[in-house]
Amino acid sequence: FAPLGDRGTRAVAISAILTLSAINYIGVRAGSTVQTAFTAAKLLAIGAILVAVAVMVPGHHPAALSSAATQPSIREFLLGISAGLFTFGGWHMVTYAAGETRDPEKTIPRALLIGMLIVTVCYLALNAAYLRVLPLETVLKSTRVAADAARVVVGQSGGAIVSALVIVSAFGGLSGSVLAGPRVYYAAARDGLVYYAAARDGLAFRAMGAEHPLFHTPHIAILAQALWASVLVVTGTYRTLFTRVIYTEFLFFGLAALGLLRMRRRLRPAPLLFLPACALVVINQIYADPKESSIGLLLVAAGLPVYYFLKKPNKIANY
Known part of the structure; x- marks a missing residue:
């Protein structure tokens, strides 16, 4: 091609x-x-x-x-x-x-x-x-x-x-x-x-x-x-998107596992096995590419004030 x-x-x-x-x-x-x-x-x-x-x-x-290959770190x-x-x-x-x-x-x-x-x-x-x-x-x-x-x-x-x-x-x-x-x-x-x-x-x-x-x-x-996916394509390369996706995805996977510890007591051993793996991936991505990982974290954090603002009374209807 x-x-x-x-x-x-x-x-x-x-x-x-x-x-x-x-x-x-x-x-x-x-x-x-x-x-x-x-x-x-x-x-x-x-x-x-x-x-x-x-x-x-x-x-x-x-x-x-x-074939000889170098030993990876x-x-x-x-x-x-x-x-x-x-x-x-x-x-x-x-x-x-x-x-x-x-x-x-x-x-x-x-x-x-x-x-x-x-x-x-x-x-x-x-x-x-x-x-x-x-x-x-x-x-x-x-x-x-x-x-x-x-x-x-x-x-x-x-x-x-x-x-x-x-x-x-x-x-x-x-x-x-x-x-x-x-x-x-x-x-x-x-x-x-x-x-x-x-x-x-x-x-x-x-x-x-x-x-x-x-x-x-x-x-x-x-x-x-x-619309948002198109914006990401225009503003980022595959590598930057890859780093941000892996970082934020496993951050939320870990948070979901933490939620299970609180909500599903009978499942407590299972999330404990999953959490260290998520933490390892997140920490390693921060270490490997701190700039893109930080951008990913900022994109996630940007939603927090919006979320708390919209959760105020009369901002969201319950139905």
């Missing part, structure tokens, strides 16, 4: 965000259909890669596992773990649609467990396939490991094919975020945690808690998310 440059890449990213937001705007069924299609395409692509490597590559690359190892956690990001988003899920007490835990197992198996199998055809040094230096492996297996055309599949995979991941994210803002508004303005009759909501009269979707939340 021809290089797009920085502006072209940002334009494509924003176009993808707006396109998927428009699809989800017109109905949850349309959004879930697109998500299902991309998930199926992704799994088929992974299966095709694994079969191609197994059939066309007789054995491990002679230098795949014997603990800090570098933890940064690698953070990148790995980012690739698994989104595992929790199935909970966002709990209010629209049939029998969520059973369905959500089952979906989390099965989904994580499938993703883990796919990731392990793909990495084993890459090491089967590429030297370890190539894997370490490459920014397009899948495309490089495909070129070794089926020639130059393989790199282009896998690049297209990576685009499909990225589009599918974005589709999941666009589908799930607005449900959080919508639910928070309906619970009185996000400000909304009611019409004089008290029935027509004009902000995050609004539901489209025709499509029955949280359309204001979808539009707000699309």
Whole structure:
């Protein structure tokens, strides 16, 4: 594919965000259909890669596992773990649609467990396939490991094919975020945690808690998310967004675990195991990139005065 440059890449990213937001705007069924299609395409692509490597590559690359590599420091190892956690990001988003899920007490835990197992198996199998055809040094230096492996297996055309599949995979991941994210803002508004303005009759909501009269979707939340995501694309690079997401995401994961210690006494041992892991990721990100981590923290902290202001009497209606 021809290089797009920085502006072209940002334009494509924003176009993808707006396109998927428009699809989800017109109905949850349309959004879930697109998500299902991309998930199926992704799994088929992974299966095709694994079969191609197994059939066309007789054995491990002679230098795949014997290449000398520098011993990573603990800090570098933890940064690698953070990148790995980012690739698994989104595992929790199935909970966002709990209010629209049939029998969520059973369905959500089952979906989390099965989904994580499938993703883990796919990731392990793909990495084993890459090491089967590429030297370890190539894997370490490459920014397009899948495309490089495909070129070794089926020639130059393989790199282009896998690049297209990576685009499909990225589009599918974005589709999941666009589908799930607005449900959080919508639910928070309906619970009185996000400000909304009611019409004089008290029935027509004009902000995050609004539901489209025709499509029955949280359309204001979808539009707000699309706008904010586009702003982030314009103002930040992938690396800066990655750092801010990991830092703030695990900060809130840790806070949620703390909440469980108070609310669910019978689950107290489980959150205690989760908290140190969250703290380790957060502290390591601060140490590795204090500037971007600080920006992420400031963005979160900026919501505190707004929250306390809107929680004052007569600012939020209870219903």
